[in-house]
Amino acid sequence: MIKQYAFYITPLDNNERIHFNMGSIMHGFLMESLPPTTVQHLHSTDARPYSQHIQMENNIGIWQINALSDDIIGYIDGLIKDWDGRDIYLKQRDKKYHLQLFYVSSQYSYQKFSKYFFTEAEPSRNLNVQFATPTSFKVYGKYQIFPDIRLILSSICKRWNALSDSVVFDDEQALTDICSSTFIKNYHLSSMRFALEKVKITGFGGNIEIMLTGPDMTARWINMLMAYGQFCGIGIKTALGMGAVKVQKKVYKADNIAYVEMIN
Numbered sequence: 532m533i534k535q536y537a538f539y540i541t542p543l544d545n546n547e548r549i550h551f552n553m554g555s556i557m558h559g560f561l562m563e564s565l566p567p568t569t570v571q572h573l574h575s576t577d578a579r580p581y582s583q584h585i586q587m588e589n590n591i592g593i594w595q596i597n598a599l600s601d602d603i604i605g606y607i608d609g610l611i612k613d614w615d616g617r618d619i620y621l622k623q624r625d626k627k628y629h630l631q632l633f634y635v636s637s638q639y640s641y642q643k644f645s646k647y648f649f650t651e652a653e654p655s656r657n658l659n660v661q662f663a664t665p666t667s668f669k670v671y672g673k674y675q676i677f678p679d680i681r682l683i684l685s686s687i688c689k690r691w692n693a694l695s696d697s698v699v700f701d702d703e704q705a706l707t708d709i710c711s712s713t714f715i716k717n718y719h720l721s722s723m724r725f726a727l728e729k730v731k732i733t734g735f736g737g738n739i740e741i742m743l744t745g746p747d748m749t750a751r752w753i754n755m756l757m758a759y760g761q762f763c764g765i766g767i768k769t770a771l772g773m774g775a776v777k778v779q780k781k782v783y784k785a786d787n788i789a790y791v792e793m794i795n
Contacts, residue, residue, distance in 0.1 A: 533597075533644055533762050534604045535636035536611070540585070540592040541629045543618065549592030551664045552726045553585045554772015556623045557594055564610055569602070578693030582764040584775035586663045594630070595775070597762040599694050604638065637795070641697040647794060648755035649698075655780030656750060657716070658741045658757055659790050664775040665723040665734030666766045676722060676733050680741070681710045683765055686774075687756045690763040700752065712745030713753060725773050734766070734773060740781075754780070758793035 540549060540557075561583060562570050573579060580600035586593050598604040615632040639647075648654070668675040668682045675682060684706065692699045700706070720737035741757070743750045757778045764774035779790035 532601050532604050533599055533639040533641065533759075534607075535634070535762060536596045536598070536607055536632065537634040538594045538596075538614065539629075539631040539633055540594045541631070542592075543627045543629060547624075547626055549585060549587060551585050551587075551772060553624075554583065554664065554725075555727055556621055557583060557585055558771050559623065560619065560621055561596070564613075565606055569606070578690050579770045580694055582762065582769040582775070584664045584764070584769075584772040586775060597764070599690070599763060639794075641695040644759070644794070645695075645698050645755055648758065649751050652751075652754065652794070654743075654747060654750035654754045655782070656743045657781035658743070658754070658793075659779045659781065660739050660741060660757065660760075661777045661779075662720075662736045662738070662765075662775070663777060664773055665725040665732065665736055666774045666776070667725075667732055667734035668766045674733060676735055678715060678718070678720070678735060678739055680713050680715065681706070683760070684710060684713075684753070684756055686765050687760045687763060691756065691759055694763075700756070709745060709749050709752060712743065712749060714742045714744070716740045716742040725768070727768070727771065732768070732773070754793065761793070 542549065581596065581598050581603045583596045596607060598607050611632055614630045618627050618629050620627050668686065688700050688706065692701055717740040718738065720735050720739070722733055723736040724731045724733050743753055760776050761778050763769065765776050766774040768774065778793050780793055782789050782791055
């Protein structure tokens, strides 16, 4: 199952500011809220069945949690009762913050999610991808700080294949073919640094526009994967707050161009 939650997070100290670097602190808070046996299991898995991050929108702090399995959804649904409308204490900052739930997505099975893109939705040929928090990849032990279509799609495919109980995408040649017909058409990016204790990881943030030129089925695969990327995140350390993205498809309405959500 797939489900998304979003909270407003407000510091009780007026001098305190919300920043995406708080993602790692919120991850610690989330782990402290889960049963110890669950936390131990999560630390031992290669594909974490969740992602989370902090971002600012219109000067308002938002904490978003994406649950990618039935177990995590069950835990978060239960924790909402303890968090919503309550003050929490973050010991790493020695500060209190107020949480207010304002959004819960529909709950999708992996089968329902894939079916939507393969049989119902009209595939878009132009996608806008906003990297809301620093995004990076690790290739041969080195950080890759520029967007690359193959790295983006491979990152999403890996998480999808590990967690999906529906269709999987494990054909390397097909991935190569898809990447050859997918291009970054426009971009507006800048370098960003994400702080993890004493380490700062350089990544990128901003927007890219992706153009798809392959056959219909290729476009459907990419639409599905990029939509899933909004839940699983892209690149490294998505559990700690990196790699958060928002993806919209370009549609033409009369003489106007609009960007709409990938899935309702």
